[in-house]
Amino acid sequence: MGNSVLEVNISRDYVYNSSAMIRRDFAFTAPVLALLIAVMVVLIGVIVLGNALVIFAFKMDRSLRRQSNYFLLNLAISDFLVGAFCIPVYLPYILTGKWMLGRGLCKLWLVMDYLLCTASVFNIVLISYDRFLSVTRAVSYRARQGMTRCALAKMATVWILAFLLYGPAILLWEQVTGESHVPDDECFAEFFYTWYFLLCASTLEFFFPLLSVAFFNLSIYRSIRDRRLRHRQEMGSPKFQAPAASTKRERLRLASYICHNSFLLKKKKPSEEADKSSELCSTEPVVGRNDSVAVRSSQCTRLIQDKKIAKSLAVIVCVFAVCWAPYTLLMIIRAACRGQCVSHHWYEVTFWLLWLNSAINPFLYPLCHSSFRRAFAKILCPKQRSTQAPSDHQSNTPR
Template sequence: IHIQGVSISFLGSGTAAADAVSLGLPLRFSLGVLVLLAFLMVLLALVTILGNILVILAFIMDRNLRHRSNYFFLNLAISDFAVGAFCMPLYIPYALTGTWHLGRGLCKIWLVMDYLLCTASVFNIVLISYDRFLSVTKAVSYRAQQGITSNPVVKMVAIWVFALLLYCPAILFWEHVAGHSVVAADQCYAEFFDNWYFLLCASTLEFFVPLLSVAYFNVHIFHDIQRRQRHGSTQDCEPPRSSSLSWRFCFLPRPGESSPPTEAEDSVSSLTRSWRPAVMGNCPSPTQTSPTALKKDFSVSFCSRTGSKLQRDKKIAKSLAIIVCAFAICWAPYTLLMIIRGACQGTCVHNSLYEITFWLLWLNSSLNPFLYPLCHMRFRMAFMKILCPKKFATLRSGNTPSF
């Protein structure tokens, strides 16, 4: 978010004051320092672009990735890619010179895109965490979801609509409602940049509520896993009491015959899929198998499947914990400084400190391709297929369990 003129504390003092500040740093710094800053900014933009392109290509090339949960990864990658491809490149010259040279029209477009994309990225993180929360704690109802509300495309579109409504009307119409503009002609930041009340309300919806929501989902996932660990050995693996029930469950694939799940997100459907007759050869005829043998076979199969699901849910919980930490570290400093700076009209926060937190916020868009897909086997194998096709072919030919 947001962009917001690095020389904001000099509002009203004219172009000379604006030109005296670059990234919150005086221009008396040597050319070498400016070159180093430019190199780091361009590097971050390239990492953001390439990392998210890799996620998008993996989704396009591997058909097995195209299920409900992974559409949210795709939505996140699209928003983060646009941050690196559009927002960062336009901001770098402005950050290095302290002057906006591209006109008011492009400034408005850039502001709208920056606020929209960063907000959509946050909302996508919440949506991914909520989807994982349902898949772990409410597996049966999650698998049985039907109707338009369960359509991932509807949720993805809703994310963009909510993100658009949060900041974009204020960016476009604030000066018309106020009757004048407070932004200098050679600067580019939102008109409400010094409005403490608006910033507090918007930041609550953009950062504090999402952070609390993601933390809530993560805590409940951990509690659910701990509860199943405590009671799993006595409840989940209890043999059936009826021979007829045992025969009904004999269609479960035997350990060693069932293929590994496609990825961690598919843990919610593993038990549901296991109720289908896989291979009739797994089940002897009722006349050939005693009830005691059927009970034992079901117990082993069900315990194996339950333990496998528990391990996958643990991986989901760990990945969500990383998500919470990275999101908080990248967003909290900027959000808090933005509110404080707005309250004191930019006089109590040094420009260089604010600029560092601003780029830290954008850093989250470059980290997301590594924090999310790399936590799952299916994405890792898709990345290997794109980047190292020979190594991928060797693993497949060697019968390494890649999927």
């Protein structure tokens, strides 16, 4: 009994000493304080406006309401709430070093912050998995695009799992242990210095999602590489070296196809890789069957789209790792050494990287989709859209 009391007192001393160090670290000079306020206000504006635009576009444009875009909507909702609730509530705390909003709002803020950040990560995994299926199982994936109920079930699962990871621990840790280690003017989770819990939770929140997203990206890359190799082998096969289209209609289709794809590839892919794709596409139609031009055109277009998906997923892996790895590693180290070996300023920088990820996501995900870009253009430039429509109609009208 005496040993347990001694351990509790030592643990409590660690927490209160760490809190005193945090208060000293929070003493900002006036210029630094003004800079922090400006940066935080800008970050809040970018997160709220960027994700609100995604939500509004999804609501206004019915063409966006496909299964894959529902997951982007789910991500935008979690990131929007980060900017609309979590950061504004945290601002007075970081600027003054004291929590002045009461213990009840502290618990609510902790639950929401952990929930929203974790939901954002799980949504990224869900989006990556969805893109993995769209490339590796294209036929069955397209058949499920209209299944809205299935998409909503997956979205709800993300929120449930995100809450179960940290929510019960935040709400019940104090009741289970029988005491609280958090000072009255501080606000952090009771497990803040419990390294073994944080290690287990971080495995589910960061390490497993990172490995999953990396696996999906690698699988997509291998699928595209194998398809390109098979495609080149088929094009070099003697059975595909039949004479070119002999009839006038077939020659017109062939010429139209080559010109159209060459124009699109030069416009969208100015790199050397684009030239290779253009060359590949332009040689595809030289086959014997009448419908082979359309088939090869579809295959080539699909291959180019899948390559874009692979590149966007590679960016996702890098951004996710940069924003989450420093915080996760520093959180575990800080808990293991009871806050004595890591400066609070460094921990605070890595903490804000998580929220920075919520500002990057609306540009990283929806802007990679042409359908979302068109919807954004309609919302942000309605007059320009309306003036272009009559001119386009007149130009296409036969004289």
